[in-house]
Amino acid sequence: MKVAWAGSRHAVEVADRMACLVASDPVFRKDTRTMLSRKELFKDTLKKAAHAWKRTVELHLTEEEANLLRLYIDQPGYVDLHWVMFVPAIKGQGTEEQQKKWLTMAYKFQIIGTYAQTELGHGSNVQGLETTATFDPSTDEFIMHSPTLTSSKWWPGGLGKTSTHAVVYARLITEGKDYGIHGFIMQLRSLDDHSPLPGITIGDIGGKFGSGAYNSMDNGVMRLDHVRIPRDQMLMRLAQVTREGKYVHSDVPKQLLYGTMVYVRQTIVADASRALSRAVCIAVRYGAIRKQFGSKAGGPETQVLNYKTQQSRLFPFLASAYAFRFVGQWLKWLYTDVTQKLESKDFSTLPEAHACTAGLKSVTTSATADAIEECQKLCGGHGYLNSSGLPELFAVNLPACTYEGDNVVLLLQVARFLMKTVSQVASGKQPVGTTAYMGNIQHLMQCKSVVNTVEDWLNPAAIKEVFEARALRMAVNCAQNISKAPSQEEGFSELSPDLVEAAVAHVQLIIVTKFIEKLQEDILGHGVKEQLQKLCGIYALHLIHNERLGKLYAQVRPNAVALVDAFDYTDHYLGSALGRYDGDVYSALYKEAWKDPLNETVVPDGYQEHLRPLLKQQLKLSRL
Ligand SMILES: CCCCCCCCC/C=C/C(=O)SCCNC(=O)CCNC(=O)[C@H](O)C(C)(C)COP(=O)(O)OP(=O)(O)OC[C@H]1O[C@@H](n2cnc3c(N)ncnc32)[C@H](O)[C@@H]1OP(=O)(O)O
Numbered sequence: 001m002k003v004a005w006a007g008s009r010h011a012v013e014v015a016d017r018m019a020c021l022v023a024s025d026p027v028f029r030k031d032t033r034t035m036l037s038r039k040e041l042f043k044d045t046l047k048k049a050a051h052a053w054k055r056t057v058e059l060h061l062t063e064e065e066a067n068l069l070r071l072y073i074d075q076p077g078y079v080d081l082h083w084v085m086f087v088p089a090i091k092g093q094g095t096e097e098q099q100k101k102w103l104t105m106a107y108k109f110q111i112i113g114t115y116a117q118t119e120l121g122h123g124s125n126v127q128g129l130e131t132t133a134t135f136d137p138s139t140d141e142f143i144m145h146s147p148t149l150t151s152s153k154w155w156p157g158g159l160g161k162t163s164t165h166a167v168v169y170a171r172l173i174t175e176g177k178d179y180g181i182h183g184f185i186m187q188l189r190s191l192d193d194h195s196p197l198p199g200i201t202i203g204d205i206g207g208k209f210g211s212g213a214y215n216s217m218d219n220g221v222m223r224l225d226h227v228r229i230p231r232d233q234m235l236m237r238l239a240q241v242t243r244e245g246k247y248v249h250s251d252v253p254k255q256l257l258y259g260t261m262v263y264v265r266q267t268i269v270a271d272a273s274r275a276l277s278r279a280v281c282i283a284v285r286y287g288a289i290r291k292q293f294g295s296k297a298g299g300p301e302t303q304v305l306n307y308k309t310q311q312s313r314l315f316p317f318l319a320s321a322y323a324f325r326f327v328g329q330w331l332k333w334l335y336t337d338v339t340q341k342l343e344s345k346d347f348s349t350l351p352e353a354h355a356c357t358a359g360l361k362s363v364t365t366s367a368t369a370d371a372i373e374e375c376q377k378l379c380g381g382h383g384y385l386n387s388s389g390l391p392e393l394f395a396v397n398l399p400a401c402t403y404e405g406d407n408v409v410l411l412l413q414v415a416r417f418l419m420k421t422v423s424q425v426a427s428g429k430q431p432v433g434t435t436a437y438m439g440n441i442q443h444l445m446q447c448k449s450v451v452n453t454v455e456d457w458l459n460p461a462a463i464k465e466v467f468e469a470r471a472l473r474m475a476v477n478c479a480q481n482i483s484k485a486p487s488q489e490e491g492f493s494e495l496s497p498d499l500v501e502a503a504v505a506h507v508q509l510i511i512v513t514k515f516i517e518k519l520q521e522d523i524l525g526h527g528v529k530e531q532l533q534k535l536c537g538i539y540a541l542h543l544i545h546n547e548r549l550g551k552l553y554a555q556v557r558p559n560a561v562a563l564v565d566a567f568d569y570t571d572h573y574l575g576s577a578l579g580r581y582d583g584d585v586y587s588a589l590y591k592e593a594w595k596d597p598l599n600e601t602v603v604p605d606g607y608q609e610h611l612r613p614l615l616k617q618q619l620k621l622s623r624l
């Protein structure tokens with residue numbers, strides 16, 4: 001099952017090696033992370049990132065190994081933005097020459113970059129960004145400026161205290177005309193003493209949700225006061241400005257400006273499946289250890305994992321972790337395929353890639369955030385302790401519903417894509433890719449339920465057809481209602497809640513379809529395929545509230561712990577007293593408690609000043 005989860009024996013081997021490398025290195029300890037102040041935590045993050053780089057160089061780690069090392073260190077920091085956004089932005093929007101110059105420094109960590117797009121006043125609406133980049137032909141420079149308070153760059157990770165450079169998104173103005181948003185490389189801080197360059201006001205935006213967690217990341221604020229950069233620091237693969245100041249757009253779609261976000265959205269789907277699997281691993285293992293009620297004649301109490309309510313709350317998340325893992329593997333293929341097509345100027349699958357990455361990022365991160373919170377409740381009181389690992393897991397993954405695109409805004413992008421497809425089908429065009437099912441409109445709009453017997457519900461073809469009919473009917477219904485509105489725009493706005501639901505249904509169809517396709521592959525291991533078939537059934541049927549689920553839960557229960565052991569997480573990475581591999585939960589909880597700084601003294605700070613006088617005074621009063 002490990003291989004099915006990891007994707008290959010090689011992936012299992014590399015992951016095991018990197019996880020053990022991190023778990024065995026005291027510099028990467030994380031058990032006291034939630035007890036550190038924000039400044040201590042930030043400094044700890046710098047130390048870990050520097051040590052990780054040192055180990056990467058010493059051990060000659062490959063890019064795959066270095067990425068896994070960063071993943072198992074499990075502490076958001078500036079390195080994430082450097083590798084996940086700054087480098088891809090230059091790769092995607094820089095010319096060959098610009099890539100050669102800047103990536104050489106970035107790969108050697110001679111510069112540290114971030115991705116500065118969002119502003120105080122705009123995040124979702126990229127075209128509404130206000131930072132300006134005005135070309136000055138007299139000096140062959142762009143003047144980068146924050147004209148208003150709301151144009152302050154706000155949120156970029158690493159911007160606050162660490163990044164020396166950024167790809168800054170700004171309105172390009174030349175010859176008095178505004179050509180909209182483009183990317184520019186800017187140096188922010190001196191490479192000698194790290195001080196901000198002239199004209200740049202820069203700092204951290206302050207603490208964020210939860211202790212530990214994303215507070216290790218210095219998300220920053222930056223205001224620019226007429227900062228000059230050379231013309232060749234405009235990223236010029238998509239467009240350029242000539243020496244004379246002429247704006248020249250290349251022959252690629254302007255949406256490639258958004259390419260970095262598409263790339264990160266597809267990686268976030270894999271992140272979501274990993275975060276969800278960690279929460280499920282903790283809750284399943286703890287549910288097998290925790291016993292409450294049910295003892296007969298002094299016998300052992302009942303494992304809470306045996307309760308039907310616990311199974312009906314938890315097993316859909318177990319199934320979702322596998323479902324998101326497999327759709328994430330497919331999405332990575334789709335993204336690679338689109339990128340290769342772009343190289344040969346084939347832009348035909350760009351809309352599909354945008355819709356799939358936006359939709360899957362949205363659906364998987366929303367489901368994961370909700371599931372981690374529920375896993376906390378599934379562990380009772382101990383799930384609320386930091387030592388359970390669940391509060392921090394929730395706090396680190398909750399923002400994924402917002403960053404890289406607010407989930408509702410992204411679903412509306414999917415809805416726009418679906419409405420366009422429905423109208424193309426109406427005009428006779430055969431849809432392809434993930435909307436191919438819409439070409440079957442006659443059959444799917446009329447088909448009676450294809451599932452008549454209880455057994456039908458476990459027939460993949462029948463389940464797929466149910467999901468296709470559900471998605472198509474919701475999309476067509478929206479399209480018909482929009483057509484009755486005074487205008488397409490008004491109709492789209494009026495119907496937006498229904499359009500979001502239709503987009504979710506379409507994305508869930510993709511997830512179910514990819515799970516079914518995964519089961520058609522050769523899957524190693526005795527009984528593994530059967531278990532995955534049950535999980536596929538649970539994932540699909542829990543979305544449509546089917547009565548078959550109870551039986552499936554009972555069939556999965558005996559293998560539940562084995563199914564989470566297959567995630568192959570070290571205790572270090574899981575970071576949970578409840579999810580320990582050896583199940584020694586109570587002694588682990590007890591041991592963790594004493595690490596809290598509050599227990600450094602038997603009599604707490606503040607007793608002498610605040611508690612003793614109160615108690616003495618009350619005692620005196622009681623004797624009057
Ligand atoms: C744990 C620690 C680790 C941490 C590791 C991860 C760290 C993450 C840190 C976080 C970083 C960030 O958040 S970085 C900032 C992220 N910000 C965002 O994601 C902003 C979200 N907003 C947007 O993407 C845009 O504003 C969007 C909503 C798409 C609207 O854009 P526009 O107004 O330009 O476009 P529209 O008018 O809607 O659409 C015009 C056409 O362009 C198409 N289009 C739009 N976007 C497209 C795209 N990306 N690719 C292709 N095509 C696209 C549409 O389908 C339309 O096609 P037609 O219908 O055919 O015309």
Ligand SMILES: Cc1cc2nc3c(=O)[nH]c(=O)nc-3n(C[C@H](O)[C@H](O)[C@H](O)COP(=O)(O)OP(=O)(O)OC[C@H]3O[C@@H](n4cnc5c(N)ncnc54)[C@H](O)[C@@H]3O)c2cc1C
Binds near residue numbers: 081116123155156407
């Ligand atoms: C932890 C974290 C890290 C981040 N890192 C970075 C970074 O490194 N670089 C960077 O550039 N940015 C970063 N961001 C910013 C992030 O990309 C934005 O917050 C995100 O794109 C959402 O935009 P917003 O904040 O403007 O939300 P808004 O769009 O203001 O959302 C507020 C509400 O309005 C709704 N809404 C907005 N538009 C519409 C619409 N058209 N129709 C219906 N509803 C709508 C949304 O659904 C939401 O409910 C980060 C954010 C977070 C939380």
